[in-house]
Amino acid sequence: MPSSILAFRQNKISKPLLAKVRKILPPLSDTEQDALEAGTVGWDAELFSGKPSWQKLLSFPRTELSSEEVDFINGPVEQLCEMLDDWQINNDSKSLPKEVWNFYKEKGFFSMIIPKQYGGLEFSAYAHSQVVMKIASRSISAAVTVMVPNSLGPAELLLSYGTEQQKNYYLPRLSSCEEIPCFALTGPFSGSDAANMPDFGVVCYAQHEGQETLGLKVTWNKRYITLSPIATLLGLAFRATDPNHLLGDKEDLGITLALIPTDTPGVITGHRHYPCRQAFLNGPTQGTEVFIPMDWIIGGQPRIGHGWRMLMEALSAGRSISLPSLSSGAAKLCASTSSAYARVRKQFGVPISKFEGIEEALAPIAANSYMLDAARHLTTSLVDQGQKPAVISAILKYHATSRMRESVNLAMDIHGGKAICDGPNNYLANVYYSLPVSITVEGANILTRSMIIFGQGAIRCHPYLQSIIRAAHDTNQHQGLEDFDKALFGHLGWHTKNMCRALWHNLTGGVFASAPKVKHTHKYYRHLTRVSASLAVVTDITLLLLGGKFKFKESISARFGDVLSEMYLMSCVLKQHHDEGAPEEDLPIVRWCCLRGLHNIQEALQQILDNYPSKPVAWCLRRIIFPWGRRFLPPSDELTHQVATLAQLPGATRNRLCQGIYTGANSDAPVQRLEEALQAVIAAEKIEPKLATLSRKMDSQQRIKTALEQQLITDQEAQQLLLAEQLSAAVIAVDAFPPGTL
Numbered sequence: 047m048p049s050s051i052l053a054f055r056q057n058k059i060s061k062p063l064l065a066k067v068r069k070i071l072p073p074l075s076d077t078e079q080d081a082l083e084a085g086t087v088g089w090d091a092e093l094f095s096g097k098p099s100w101q102k103l104l105s106f107p108r109t110e111l112s113s114e115e116v117d118f119i120n121g122p123v124e125q126l127c128e129m130l131d132d133w134q135i136n137n138d139s140k141s142l143p144k145e146v147w148n149f150y151k152e153k154g155f156f157s158m159i160i161p162k163q164y165g166g167l168e169f170s171a172y173a174h175s176q177v178v179m180k181i182a183s184r185s186i187s188a189a190v191t192v193m194v195p196n197s198l199g200p201a202e203l204l205l206s207y208g209t210e211q212q213k214n215y216y217l218p219r220l221s222s223c224e225e226i227p228c229f230a231l232t233g234p235f236s237g238s239d240a241a242n243m244p245d246f247g248v249v250c251y252a253q254h255e256g257q258e259t260l261g262l263k264v265t266w267n268k269r270y271i272t273l274s275p276i277a278t279l280l281g282l283a284f285r286a287t288d289p290n291h292l293l294g295d296k297e298d299l300g301i302t303l304a305l306i307p308t309d310t311p312g313v314i315t316g317h318r319h320y321p322c323r324q325a326f327l328n329g330p331t332q333g334t335e336v337f338i339p340m341d342w343i344i345g346g347q348p349r350i351g352h353g354w355r356m357l358m359e360a361l362s363a364g365r366s367i368s369l370p371s372l373s374s375g376a377a378k379l380c381a382s383t384s385s386a387y388a389r390v391r392k393q394f395g396v397p398i399s400k401f402e403g404i405e406e407a408l409a410p411i412a413a414n415s416y417m418l419d420a421a422r423h424l425t426t427s428l429v430d431q432g433q434k435p436a437v438i439s440a441i442l443k444y445h446a447t448s449r450m451r452e453s454v455n456l457a458m459d460i461h462g463g464k465a466i467c468d469g470p471n472n473y474l475a476n477v478y479y480s481l482p483v484s485i486t487v488e489g490a491n492i493l494t495r496s497m498i499i500f501g502q503g504a505i506r507c508h509p510y511l512q513s514i515i516r517a518a519h520d521t522n523q524h525q526g527l528e529d530f531d532k533a534l535f536g537h538l539g540w541h542t543k544n545m546c547r548a549l550w551h552n553l554t555g556g557v558f559a560s561a562p563k564v565k566h567t568h569k570y571y572r573h574l575t576r577v578s579a580s581l582a583v584v585t586d587i588t589l590l591l592l593g594g595k596f597k598f599k600e601s602i603s604a605r606f607g608d609v610l611s612e613m614y615l616m617s618c619v620l621k622q623h624h625d626e627g628a629p630e631e632d633l634p635i636v637r638w639c640c641l642r643g644l645h646n647i648q649e650a651l652q653q654i655l656d657n658y659p660s661k662p663v664a665w666c667l668r669r670i671i672f673p674w675g676r677r678f679l680p681p682s683d684e685l686t687h688q689v690a691t692l693a694q695l696p697g698a699t700r701n702r703l704c705q706g707i708y709t710g711a712n713s714d715a716p717v718q719r720l721e722e723a724l725q726a727v728i729a730a731e732k733i734e735p736k737l738a739t740l741s742r743k744m745d746s747q748q749r750i751k752t753a754l755e756q757q758l759i760t761d762q763e764a765q766q767l768l769l770a771e772q773l774s775a776a777v778i779a780v781d782a783f784p785p786g787t788l
């Protein structure tokens with residue numbers, strides 16, 4: 047562009063606009079800035095672009111397990127699951143048995159993220175996820191205990207930010223479990239608003255090991271800290287201050303992270319909390335003016351004040367693995383047990399799975415299982431490729447845990463009294479009790495949906511917004527104007543293209559939208575392209591209208607977040623189906639997930655427009671986004687029936703739905719008994735029509751005997767029928783406790 051035109055554009059258009067933007071943009075605190083800049087974006091930004099590159103998604107390499115990882119999962123993890131008696135753990139001893147702790151230590155369960163050079167297992171994020179998922183399907187308490195040392199905490203922080211000396215000292219000790227870590231961020235007065243912690247450390251000199259040493263006197267009061275009751279190494283977040291200017295001019299140095307041995311004088315490990323009846327260890331920690339030398343700061347003195355950024359980066363990786371894996375394990379357990387139980391349990395003379403009401407509950411359970419597995423696999427593969435997905439990890443945290451909750455609630459309904467009466471044979475009740483833990487930790491769900499997903503997503507995924515904000519905050523006026531001008535006109539071009547794209551695709555039902563050449567599912571890719579353009583347009587206009595006030599419009603932000611989340615989850619489902627060789631038998635589940643996703647997207651966009659800050663603008667946007675009204679219908683009853691039927695049918699699809707969880711194949715676990723009953727019932731169903739002429743007034747044993755006498759069935763068939771009866775009765779039975787034992 048000729049320089050005279052550029053100068054004219056900058057002076058007459060960009061300059062006055064920049065002045066306006068500077069006025070309306072709220073100032074960003076350091077912690078907000080860190081949170082916005084931490085981690086990476088990738089596929090989420092592509093979904094936001096208005097024209098996602100499907101080739102990029104489909105060619106993205108999915109992590110597969112190495113033979114060493116497979117051996118670990120089939121060996122020590124299977125053995126661990128056999129050792130775990132969740133009823134005994136949660137109800138009798140209220141802690142994990144000593145032999146389980148020893149087994150964790152012996153097999154290196156706490157060192158999955160630590161490289162081999164430090165004695166760790168050095169597993170991929172995907173393998174780590176498979177391990178947590180399998181344990182979670184057996185015992186939530188045991189899974190949480192494994193999750194914590196492998197997630198946000200000392201090891202993860204040391205690996206990214208530790209000094210060589212810290213790594214060489216602590217990582218081998220963490221690998222061998224000589225050190226049990228915990229990480230303390232939350233306090234009584236700083237929960238979700240963790241950055242606002244009152245805990246502080248004052249830079250000073252004090253005597254340490256007989257020498258005058260530079261360090262900090264730290265005071266803290268933290269609660270809800272997992273593993274704190276037995277931790278030997280406390281990761282601690284506090285605000286560092288330097289009132290005596292021992293380090294420089296700055297007084298408030300910012301959030302700082304340190305590693306403190308818990309036997310340091312002044313460290314108080316409080317009594318245990320008891321979260322939702324779960325036996326994993328959790329409790330408070332306190333300290334008053336506990337002196338720590340500078341080299342206990344993670345990364346040493348240069349890292350003072352950088353703690354929030356470090357935490358946000360580490361959270362992106364950890365949040366992508368732990369809770370999504372636990373949720374996926376629980377969702378798969380619901381899919382495997384509910385589908386089997388519904389087929390085994392008969393009421394009104396037929397398996398309850400035949401009732402449409404039960405199908406309505408089974409279909410989302412199956413879909414959630416498929417979708418969470420797909421999202422878990424893609425997201426851990428992103429981490430394995432070196433990404434620290436900031437927005438995607440928030441999407442996954444919220445949706446994995448809330449869809450697990452949906453599955454568990456529906457599974458409880460399908461099981462009726464069987465899942466309510468607790469005891470060693472109840473495989474669901476404890477997962478149900480533990481739900482609020484996953485919902486609350488690592489960013490409570492309401493906050494994550496209302497503020498985090500799109501609050502971060504809009505800025506991080508938008509191709510120009512971050513540059514505009516950066517330019518507006520630039521103290522160098524000339525550079526700021528240049529950058530602003532560039533971003534502004536890039537943005538205008540992008541916006542215009544998306545406006546045309548959205549209008550065209552929405553008018554033509556997306557038939558001309560880009561999609562990969564795949565059989566059966568191409569239309570869902572097209573719809574996603576169409577939705578991507580619509581999302582980009584509505585976001586731009588809304589941000590223009592609301593400016594800095596967008597931050598406080600949580601309901602609108604939450605619904606935008608829902609749109610982006612559904613798009614991500616749908617793209618995971620499509621990729622999973624593609625990567626698994628596009629099996630046709632899985633298509634009903636893939637369709638069900640996509641139709642529900644598109645319907646949810648439509649409803650979220652609709653609600654945004656219904657509650658729009660400007661009615662005339664909403665009217666115009668409605669013409670672009672919904673020119674023919676609401677066209678995305680939820681899954682039909684027929685599709686729901688197909689999905690529910692598939693979920694109950696032993697075979698490849700059902701195996702894929704439940705892949706990777708503990709089945710109790712080598713034991714007498716209740717889930718294994720249920721699986722055996724399912725097989726027996728399905729075999730018996732083929733014989734039962736031969737008994738159709740016999741009166742239903744007889745009890746089942748009598749009917750089988752009569753059928754045999756009348757030679758309607760063979761001896762072998764009678765045995766099969768009796769076996770199905772016997773196994774079903776065992777599965778339907780619930781625990782009862784003699785007086786004095788409860």
Ligand SMILES: Cc1cc2nc3c(=O)[nH]c(=O)nc-3n(C[C@H](O)[C@H](O)[C@H](O)COP(=O)(O)OP(=O)(O)OC[C@H]3O[C@@H](n4cnc5c(N)ncnc54)[C@H](O)[C@@H]3O)c2cc1C
Pocket residue numbers: 228229230231232236237238239269270271272273321328483486487488489490491492493494496497600
């Ligand atoms: C079992 C358990 C284990 C834990 N382990 C650890 C650990 O190892 N280390 C550690 O540091 N912490 C840990 N935590 C703390 C956990 O991260 C916090 O509980 C969580 O951050 C929420 O804080 P809070 O419980 O004080 O809830 P609050 O912050 O009081 O939140 C209450 C409700 O308000 C909502 N809310 C808050 N702000 C907003 C907003 N702006 N918009 C919308 N809604 C909002 C929240 O979503 C929530 O629903 C653990 C907690 C539990 C229960």
